[in-house]
Amino acid sequence: MALLRNAGATEKWRRGAVLLHQGETADRAILLIDGMVKVVSESVGGYTSLLAFRGPGELVGELACIDGGVRSASVIALQDGHGTAVAGSRFTALLRAHGDLGLAVLRSISTRLRHADDQREALGALPAAARVARLLVELAERYGTAVPSWAPSARSVRITQQELAGAVGTSRESVVRTLRELQSVELVATRRGAIVVLDPAGLATWQPERT
Helix, strand or coil, X not given: CHHXXXXXXXXXXXXXXXXXXXXXXXXXXXXXXXXXXXXXXXXXXXXXEEEEEECCCCEECHHHHHHCCECXXXXXXXXXXXXXXXXXXXXXXXXXXXXXXXXXHHHHHHHHHHHHHHHHHHHHHCCHXXXXXXXXXXXXHHHCXXXXXXXXXXXXXXXXXXXXXXXXXXXXXXXXXXXXXXXXXXXXXXXXXXXXXXXXXXXXXXXXXXX
């Protein structure tokens, strides 16, 4: 992605900032350099769905640049961060001119589609508690910050309980119950605005008591 970093302008944001707005015409794609964001979609009825998380090294906003449509979701910062914003016309020109870059973007999109399929399958096949645990392991591995003062393999993830609930399709109350159960077996700990996965390997094999 070095081509993209050299083709755009640095853009900085604070936690809570909306980087890209649902429904707007695509004007740029953003390569995330630092900080985690969430991708959300709001329905006509006002219900907001949390679709995905993205972090350093990942692109946001590229699909609308490629197909020329309006944005289907908004991107909101979960942390202070920065990235490289590449104008839409420049982005597509780079894809045409550099096959390796185009293939890398295609592979990224393919991986996301497979991940979305896995999430839909899990929604119907796994209980809410198992979905919470599975997502926490994924977030810790991909975006977590090491906190060895808590435990040797501990990783902190900046996510609220409400955001976690939205991501796995359950209620905040269900997430609270699951976190209490995980805390009781010392797999996670909570702190303001974050969840610390104390033992990622243990959490990956954990089975909830309830179904």
